[in-house]
Amino acid sequence: MAGNTLELKRISASAAPPPGIRETPVLAKYIDTTTCIGCKACEVACQQWNDLPPETTVQIGTYQTMPDMTANFWNLIRFSEYEDEGGFHWFMRKDQCMHCGDPGCLKACPAPGAIVQYVNGIVDFQQDQCIGCGYCMAGCPFNIPKLSSKTKTVYKCTLCVDRVAVGLEPACIKACPTGCLQFGTKAQLLEIAAKRVGQLREGGFKEAGIYDPPGVGGTSVVTVLAHADRPEIYGLPANPSIPLAVSFWKAPLKWLGNIAMIGGIVGTAIHYLRYGAKHAEGHTEGPAERPPESRAS
Amino acid sequence: MILRYTLKERIVHWVAGFVYVYLLLTGLAFYTPKLYWLAVALGGGTTSREWHPWAGLVFVAATVFMYRMWAADMRITDADREWSRAIGRYVRNEDAHLPPVGRYNAGQKYFFWLMFLGGALLLISGVAMWFTASIPWSLRWLRHAAVLVHVSAGLATIGGFIIHVYMGTAVVRGGFTSIVRGEVSEEWARTHHRMWKR
Numbered sequence: 001m002a003g004n005t006l007e008l009k010r011i012s013a014s015a016a017p018p019p020g021i022r023e024t025p026v027l028a029k030y031i032d033t034t035t036c037i038g039c040k041a042c043e044v045a046c047q048q049w050n051d052l053p054p055e056t057t058v059q060i061g062t063y064q065t066m067p068d069m070t071a072n073f074w075n076l077i078r079f080s081e082y083e084d085e086g087g088f089h090w091f092m093r094k095d096q097c098m099h100c101g102d103p104g105c106l107k108a109c110p111a112p113g114a115i116v117q118y119v120n121g122i123v124d125f126q127q128d129q130c131i132g133c134g135y136c137m138a139g140c141p142f143n144i145p146k147l148s149s150k151t152k153t154v155y156k157c158t159l160c161v162d163r164v165a166v167g168l169e170p171a172c173i174k175a176c177p178t179g180c181l182q183f184g185t186k187a188q189l190l191e192i193a194a195k196r197v198g199q200l201r202e203g204g205f206k207e208a209g210i211y212d213p214p215g216v217g218g219t220s221v222v223t224v225l226a227h228a229d230r231p232e233i234y235g236l237p238a239n240p241s242i243p244l245a246v247s248f249w250k251a252p253l254k255w256l257g258n259i260a261m262i263g264g265i266v267g268t269a270i271h272y273l274r275y276g277a278k279h280a281e282g283h284t285e286g287p288a289e290r291p292p293e294s295r296a297s
Numbered sequence: 298m299i300l301r302y303t304l305k306e307r308i309v310h311w312v313a314g315f316v317y318v319y320l321l322l323t324g325l326a327f328y329t330p331k332l333y334w335l336a337v338a339l340g341g342g343t344t345s346r347e348w349h350p351w352a353g354l355v356f357v358a359a360t361v362f363m364y365r366m367w368a369a370d371m372r373i374t375d376a377d378r379e380w381s382r383a384i385g386r387y388v389r390n391e392d393a394h395l396p397p398v399g400r401y402n403a404g405q406k407y408f409f410w411l412m413f414l415g416g417a418l419l420l421i422s423g424v425a426m427w428f429t430a431s432i433p434w435s436l437r438w439l440r441h442a443a444v445l446v447h448v449s450a451g452l453a454t455i456g457g458f459i460i461h462v463y464m465g466t467a468v469v470r471g472g473f474t475s476i477v478r479g480e481v482s483e484e485w486a487r488t489h490h491r492m493w494k495r
């Protein structure tokens with residue numbers, strides 16, 4: 001979270017803000033998994049810039065720092081080993097929030113303003129508005145938001161919105177020694193990525209490609225994969241989208257419920273006006289005591 | 298006067314009633330941003346989120362008590378099915394043309410079972426939502442199913458609740474007094490529950 005003056009595009013649990021007239025390019029980070037050397041400089045830079053407390057590393061039998069990101073650890077290099085006809089592969093992929101164009105976390109969130117999307121594409125959690133319900137953890141297709149047991153609010157990569165807002169590049173990108181991480185407008189980065197994919201294909205990686213899944217409106221993370229036909233082997237979902245259950249919950253189910261509740265209240269009111277109360281035999285309460293059948297209808 | 302509800306029955310009913318209304322208001326605040334102000338009025342979003350599940354446990358406890366007190370009276374019989382077929386007459390206040398009923402009519406019985414089953418579903422799904430973060434990613438369908446079940450069951454009980462409150466206060470005069478003070482008149486018992494004290 002960061003207080004800043006960036007324009008907003010979407011706000012959780014709120015009417016959409018008016019569209020700005022200024023044309024703002026969507027920003028993104030570029031991750032080339034084929035030139036990442038797994039040095040984890042980005043992990044350290046993220047911890048350092050965001051002033052996060054040290055997290056205990058957990059040995060899981062690979063070079064990976066811990067099994068999954070945590071509320072205090074937003075940037076994780078995932079190491080995976082994979083074998084196929086082509087031989088043995090060792091993959092390193094920088095994992096963090098994908099900053100979806102159509103963020104499932106934001107759609108699921110019930111707290112106004114707890115999740116915002118800036119016009120530059122950054123999706124950011126505002127912990128002071130977050131109520132800790134965890135709905136975003138059901139809405140995100142990438143398993144990103146993490147609930148802090150200490151603050152009872154949710155955290156994830158901010159794409160260093162506080163740096164970006166003042167014209168700096170994110171800390172992870174600043175720290176990367178190989179240039180496999182870059183920052184810029186998404187359009188620029190897609191061009192760079194296309195060039196890199198061309199090189200890879202020439203070099204024999206026939207299935208090289210860009211991971212920018214349309215199911216979530218594209219992401220502000222442009223990832224180059226040598227085996228883009230099988231993103232699962234990098235731990236990426238093949239066709240991510242906002243879970244159907246979440247879309248159903250937030251639209252048709254809500255309308256149905258609203259109609260049913262308003263219908264129930266209106267229905268009972270009309271019933272009362274038309275039929276009124278039932279009275280016990282022998283009660284005398286005044287004129288309303290006429291037997292119901294004799295009432296004008 | 299005839300005793301319809303003992304003090305214990307009344308206490309349990311009102312614990313369930315007040316807690317349900319709290320659950321309803323805080324739940325609706327999360328259900329739609331248009332009603333989020335309810336959570337703000339009830340102490341803020343974080344407080345409402347924190348207390349809603351605990352209130353849910355109290356509601357379920359009260360429901361278990363009600364089950365133990367009333368389940369025997371709530372069994373659906375053939376007479377109830379006959380009554381249900383003629384429910385249109387009940388709706389039109391033509392009660393004289395209905396089969397006589399015991400302590401509860403079929404509508405009340407169905408409402409009881411709706412709340413009982415709804416409460417069970419709300420508990421199971423609610424606990425899953427309470428601890429979403431502990432549901433492993435490989436079982437994420439549980440995170441999704443929990444919200445759908447919770448909302449659907451919540452809406453079903455809300456429908457029953459609206460009719461229950463309306464009938465108990467506006468339509469069946471004397472019903473509200475009976476669950477507050479415990480007593481009803483003989484005429485009331487004879488009119489609305491002829492087979493009850495025979």
Ligand code: HEM
Nearest residue numbers: 320324325327328346349350353419420423424426427451
């Ligand atoms: C039986 C025990 C119950 C438990 C453990 C429970 C738990 C929860 C939890 C954890 C949430 C997520 C928000 C939060 O953390 O506060 C929630 C939401 C909700 N609950 Fe419950 N609850 C229970 C009973 C009820 C009842 C009786 C109602 C009656 C209407 C209800 C209606 C709702 C609604 C409408 C929502 C919001 C759903 C949405 O966001 O669309 N709950 N509940």
Ligand code: SF4
Nearest residue numbers: 109130131133134136
């Ligand atoms: S945990 Fe916070 S950010 Fe996530 S959905 Fe709930 S209120 Fe929104």
Ligand code: SF4
Nearest residue numbers: 097098100104105140
């Ligand atoms: S990756 Fe998850 S947390 Fe990040 S923007 Fe997309 S839905 Fe939200």
